[in-house]
């Protein structure tokens with residue numbers, strides 16, 4: 001049983017909470033194994049086959065059963081990652097063989113994780129699926145550097161935005177995003193950050209709006225950089241920022257701890273051995 005059997009509320013649609021799921025689509029969180037949910041951890045240890053992305057770190061994968069088969073769909077040997085259609089087909093194929101399949105994704109599977117596409121493909125073939133949430137990069141990064149994504153009087157809304165559309169610039173209502181007291185958490189935006197910053201300024205966001213860039217949040221390599229919106233492009237260039245990095249735009253970003261403080265954050269301590 002998955003939801004709360006003692007609660008009498010009517011179920012609207014329980015097809016994502018199947019009673020005997022063949023496939024679990026699970027969020028692995030941002031990197032720190034301590035940020036896995038207990039459920040993700042249990043499923044990780046029980047899975048026979050784990051289909052994971054490049055973003056899922058070695059420390060998390062190390063928690064899998066040693067006999068589990070690991071399939072990295074983020075990268076083929078010497079080449080690019082699998083296409084989404086190939087991943088969907090692989091999941092259906094493995095589930096069809098009667099395997100317990102864990103589809104492990106960085107962060108949360110339903111936040112820029114294409115978990116919805118996989119769920120749809122599996123459902124279409126009548127394969128029972130359960131989705132397990134994970135801590136997404138925005139909340140992990142924000143927590144680690146002391147940026148409240150919402151803050152009374154300073155930020156009354158937060159939007160998770162992709163910096164990368166299917167064909168370059170994402171199709172977004174930039175004027176709405178460029179509104180005051182609004183935090184933007186930009187995913188996949190390192191390369192397009194200069195264009196995004198320019199666009200937000202064009203739409204009226206103050207050039208002096210605070211920005212924080214958090215690279216590899218929650219891992220020992222976490223790095224935090226701060227700038228203002230008009231200095232974002234230079235910051236990224238001068239510090240050689242690389243993906244995965246989360247960019248937070250909004251006055252709350254001014255509250256970020258600087259690197260010296262961030263170094264004291266618990267997440268930047270070496271991982272402790274996970275107890276079982």
Ligand code: SAH
Nearest residue numbers: 107108113136137187188216217244245246
């Ligand atoms: N499903 C994931 C997002 C996948 S899209 C989630 O919920 O977090 C990939 C983007 O996520 C990266 O380009 C980066 O912007 C962000 N990201 C993922 N892990 C991150 C991390 N540890 N630190 C900073 N950004 C991260």
